[in-house]
Amino acid sequence: xxxxxxxxxxxxxxxxxxxxxxxxxxxxxxxxxxxxxxxxxxxxxxxxxxxxxxxxxxxxxxxxxxxxxxxxxxxxxxxxxxxxxxxxxxxxxxxxxxxxxxxxxxxxxxxxx
Amino acid sequence: xxxxxxxxxxxxxxxxxxxxxxxxxxxxxxxxxxxxxxxxxxxxxxxxxxxxxxxxxxxxxxxxxxxxxxxxxxxxxxxxxxxxxxxxxxxxxxxxxxxxxxxxxxxxxxxxxxxx
Numbered sequence: 001x002x003x004x005x006x007x008x009x010x011x012x013x014x015x016x017x018x019x020x021x022x023x024x025x026x027x028x029x030x031x032x033x034x035x036x037x038x039x040x041x042x043x044x045x046x047x048x049x050x051x052x053x054x055x056x057x058x059x060x061x062x063x064x065x066x067x068x069x070x071x072x073x074x075x076x077x078x079x080x081x082x083x084x085x086x087x088x089x090x091x092x093x094x095x096x097x098x099x100x101x102x103x104x105x106x107x108x109x110x111x112x113x
Numbered sequence: 114x115x116x117x118x119x120x121x122x123x124x125x126x127x128x129x130x131x132x133x134x135x136x137x138x139x140x141x142x143x144x145x146x147x148x149x150x151x152x153x154x155x156x157x158x159x160x161x162x163x164x165x166x167x168x169x170x171x172x173x174x175x176x177x178x179x180x181x182x183x184x185x186x187x188x189x190x191x192x193x194x195x196x197x198x199x200x201x202x203x204x205x206x207x208x209x210x211x212x213x214x215x216x217x218x219x220x221x222x223x224x225x226x227x228x229x
Contacts (some may be wrong), residue, residue, distance in 0.1 A: 004156075033216065042202055042219035043157065055214035090156050093214065100145045100164070100206065102217060104156035 004093050004105030012111045013074055013081050021076040022106045023091030031055070031094040032074040033102060034066060038087045081112045084112050115140040119220025126190050126193050126227055128180035134223045137185040145180060146186045147217070151200045160201075161188070169222040193227045200224050 005024040013019050025032050026064075031050045037044035045058035049068035060066075068074045077084060088109050092102040116139040128133050138146075144165040146185075150156035155224040163186065164175045165168045172175050190197055204217040 022123045033217065037218075042222050043217070044125060045216040046216070048214050050214060056216050057214060100215070101147070101159060101162065102215070104149070105157060 004091055004103055006089075006091050006105040006108050008108060009106065010109050010111075012113065014113055015081055015113075017085060018041045019081060019110060021078070021089050021091075021110070023037060023074045023076070023093075023105060024101060025074070025091070025093030025096075026095075027046045028096055029093035029103075032068055032072070033092040033094075034074070034076050035082050035090045035092065035104075035109075036087050037090060043090055046076070077111050078110075083112050086110060086112045115143060115205055115207065115218040117218050117220040118156055119203050119223060121223060122157060122221065124223045126225070128193060128195060128229050130193055132186045132188075132193050132197070132225055132227075133168040134201055134203065134225075135185060136187070136205075136216075136220050137183075139184065139206040140205065140207060140218075141184070143208045144208050145206040146177070147204050147206075148175075148177060148188050149202045149204065149219075151202060151222075152201055153199075157202060166209070190225075193225075195227050198225055198227045 007022045032044040033048040037043045046060040048056045052068045066076045088106045088107045092104045119136045147162035150160045151157045176189040200222045203220040
């Protein structure tokens with residue numbers, strides 16, 4: 001079965017650089033969620049999109065922005081990177097309709113040096 | 114906002130024994146409670162979920178119970194196997210509203226180790 005695709009899987013950046021993370025949801029899924037997971041921690045919600053519109057916002061820094069495109073893929077843009085941004089970033093998607101299930105991708109490991 | 118507490122933080126069991134993980138939530142508007150299994154270096158995998166109109170759900174060796182009055186829910190794994198070793202997260206979610214579009218609030222996780 002098709003799964004959520006995230007790219008790149010690993011990314012190393014220096015402080016103050018920018019990074020772009022991409023997420024391709026499962027086909028026929030229209031809602032995308034972004035989560036950040038620090039070492040040994042639970043995933044923390046960042047932002048979500050439904051039908052290409054931002055639907056909810058969590059603890060996402062102002063340095064981060066995101067959008068969902070017409071093909072439903074989403075990109076998380078991170079600027080002025082800080083050491084504390086080093087984490088796993090997960091994208092999850094939910095099927096169309098009044099569905100509850102969120103299916104997570106394999107994640108992007110971002111390391112800021 | 115929602116707060117989810119999960120216990121224990123670590124759980125060691127012998128192969129074949131049962132494992133139980135418990136979570137409590139604070140927001141009475143939460144109506145969906147999934148459980149995720151996360152192996153090292155991988156994304157969380159949805160293993161079972163329960164909605165607030167159901168008290169119990171079972172899928173082979175895995176079962177989840179929900180007590181809405183007490184605001185707690187539990188994961189039960191029977192006949193544990195070494196491949197059950199992973200971190201397990203509970204989560205809670207409110208119904209869809211203009212300011213809460215399905216975001217999950219996770220518990221802190223339970224490291225389960227199944228020894229042969």
